Amino acid sequence: MKNDIITIQKKIGVAADGIIGPQTIRALNNALGITPARKPQWPTQAEVRKGTSCFGRPGNESVLTAIVPPYPLLYEGKPVRSIRVHELVAPHVLAALREVLEHYGQDELHRLGLDVYGGSYNYRASTGGSSLSMHAWGIALDFAPAANGYKVKAPRASLSHRDCRAWWEIWESHGAVSLGRERDYDWMHLQFARLC
Numbered sequence: 001m002k003n004d005i006i007t008i009q010k011k012i013g014v015a016a017d018g019i020i021g022p023q024t025i026r027a028l029n030n031a032l033g034i035t036p037a038r039k040p041q042w043p044t045q046a047e048v049r050k051g052t053s054c055f056g057r058p059g060n061e062s063v064l065t066a067i068v069p070p071y072p073l074l075y076e077g078k079p080v081r082s083i084r085v086h087e088l089v090a091p092h093v094l095a096a097l098r099e100v101l102e103h104y105g106q107d108e109l110h111r112l113g114l115d116v117y118g119g120s121y122n123y124r125a126s127t128g129g130s131s132l133s134m135h136a137w138g139i140a141l142d143f144a145p146a147a148n149g150y151k152v153k154a155p156r157a158s159l160s161h162r163d164c165r166a167w168w169e170i171w172e173s174h175g176a177v178s179l180g181r182e183r184d185y186d187w188m189h190l191q192f193a194r195l196c
């Protein structure tokens with residue numbers, strides 16, 4: 001099986017490591033003329049806050065769904081059994097977590113602190129503001145919070161480092177937005193809502 005993958009990788013001109021990662025999938029799609037599903041267009045934060053977007057009103061727990069993380073995650077030092085997010089973003093969260101696992105492997109995710117989860121659904125105001133956080137709709141997630149505090153900027157924020165670029169590119173391919181990458185604060189945070 002691995003040799004078959006290496007043979008294909010040589011033919012399509014990507015690193016022949018025998019692992020089917022995002023690069024191999026993209027090159028395969030190109031070679032076969034398959035257009036990957038268009039990146040989802042999520043509403044803006046302002047639209048979400050109006051309560052009339054596809055995500056509905058805040059604090060509505062009936063639209064949340066639990067997903068089992070594909071690699072071990074810790075929350076405040078304890079293993080995470082499942083994470084609750086809005087049902088519309090759940091398939092993307094699961095797919096992105098699978099893709100980052102495929103890309104990095106469990107050991108590297110651990111080394112980068114990407115197995116430390118900081119929470120998703122939470123009915124609360126945004127840090128340092130009075131308007132509701134995207135967490136109140138279950139469309140935001142936090143990772144590696146200890147080294148990526150709200151006011152910690154690049155390059156101090158660990159998620160701003162070069163070796164985390166693939167992490168962000170994978171989330172962004174699902175339409176998620178990084179406040180760190182866009183605004184250089186709250187590097188722990190990603191959300192399925194555009195800033196403007």
Ligand SMILES: [Zn+2]
Nearest residue numbers: 140141142189
């Ligand atoms: Zn957050």
